[in-house]
Amino acid sequence: MAIEQLGFEGMPKRLYPCTPSRLNTWLDCPRRYRMTYLDRPKPDRGPPWAHNSVGASVHNALAGWWRLPATDRTPESAGRLLERGWLTDGFRDAAQSADWRQRSRAMVERYVAGLDPADEPVGVERTVSMKTHLITVQGRIDRLDRRHGELVVVDYKTGRRPLTSDDARSSLALALYAAASGRMMRAPCRLVELHHLPTGEVAVWEHTEDSLDRHLRRAEDIAEECGQADEWYREHIAPGAAAGLPHAEFDAMFPPRTGVLCGWCDYARHCPEGRAAAPARDPWAALPDEV
Ligand code: SF4
Structure with missing residues (x-):
């Protein structure tokens, strides 16, 4: 408290x-x-960015996919959701937008093909918040998993730069999400993951109580x-x-x-x-x- x-x-x-x-x-x-x-x-x-359209379209499709009944969670349904919610802002022209719609469809289909549709995340686009004696911090997590009794913060990334465990370790946002999730759900939450959809690679960091505390002090x-x-x-x-x-x-x-x-x-x-x-x-x- x-x-x-x-x-x-x-x-x-x-x-x-x-x-x-x-x-x-x-x-x-x-x-x-x-x-x-x-x-x-x-x-x-300034004008909208095409990479933000790609990112938002992919995030929305993945969130929608998890909200489907487990039996409907197929790569094809993820692709359909991506197509249906495609955002067109920021592209050079309609041809570039269509090209990226296809690439992004393939990207989400490839990603969900590696997931177990029977898994039920604890939260999808879940808002979490917490207080310290100085701040109240709030944010939205792309996905919150429970694995082996512990919560895991999952953040989707669609940028061009591949990510490393150092990116996961140093992310203030991921650490605050982990701290807030752990407090709200009264469960250990130390693992944070960056899922880089273009490459399929996952950058992982396991926090300790001390490292989460350091991030909180830094936020303050x-x-x-x-x-x-x-x-x-x-x-x-x-x-x-x-x-x-x-x-x-x-x-x-x-x-x-x-x-x-x-x-x-x-x-x-x-x-x-x-x-x-x-x-x-x-x-x-x-x-x-x-x-
Ligand atoms: S990020 Fe650069 S362009 Fe934007 S306000 Fe700061 S100095 Fe100006």
């Missing part, structure tokens, strides 16, 4: 609500964090920084005044953190430093060469 921190007047201090995505966005780039979570009205985003540290920045923003920025305004103090609190990721940033159009740091990418540029 979480112990809430006491404020100055003896009142419980409000826990900082966050998601792994919010914390990671702050780490990646405070300016992008500001535009994603604080500026209102929200700045216009990041949340403390975010919380201070949020507070500063509320005090200094009038509603509606933020978007596009140059402001030295503003940039000191939410500095641009330029790098190769700027080429993929949804808000690069509002960020001269980011546009100078990396060329803009075509919306389909992150599609893997081979699947």
Whole structure:
């Protein structure tokens, strides 16, 4: 049970609500964090990305597949679900979209052919949350399995880069999901897995109580920084005044953190430093060469 921190007047201090995505966005780039979570009205985003369409279509098909009766969980039904829910945003043209629909269909069919349809996950796209004495963190797990009495966090990946156990070990999101699942279900949850659908490889890490605790402390540290920045923003920025305004103090609190990721940033159009740091990418540029 979480112990809430006491404020100055003896009142419980409000826990900082966050998601792994919010914390990671702050780490990646405070300016992008500001535009994603604080500026209102929200700045216009760039065009949608084709790789996000592939990722969302595949995730939706797999979630739908697990919701079918076990007897209907066949590779063909996974392929049908993929076709039915195919998202077309971000592709160069209809031909590229159709090509990727076929590739993605083959990818999910290949993946589910290696699963036991009789297995019943504990959760599919399951929302989990937990509190510490500083934060309340929430997120959605692609799949939560129970194997040999322990819970296992499964995250599907469709990007082009193959993944390693180090990716699974260092993932803040996976660790927070494992910690939250273990607390919510009152069962051990140490294993986290990244299932890379393009290659069929699974990157695994087994956490310990200590390593989960280190991730939680890290989440609290990041949340403390975010919380201070949020507070500063509320005090200094009038509603509606933020978007596009140059402001030295503003940039000191939410500095641009330029790098190769700027080429993929949804808000690069509002960020001269980011546009100078990396060329803009075509919306389909992150599609893997081979699947
Ligand atoms: S373009 Fe780069 S520096 Fe600018 S907001 Fe995006 S990630 Fe940050």
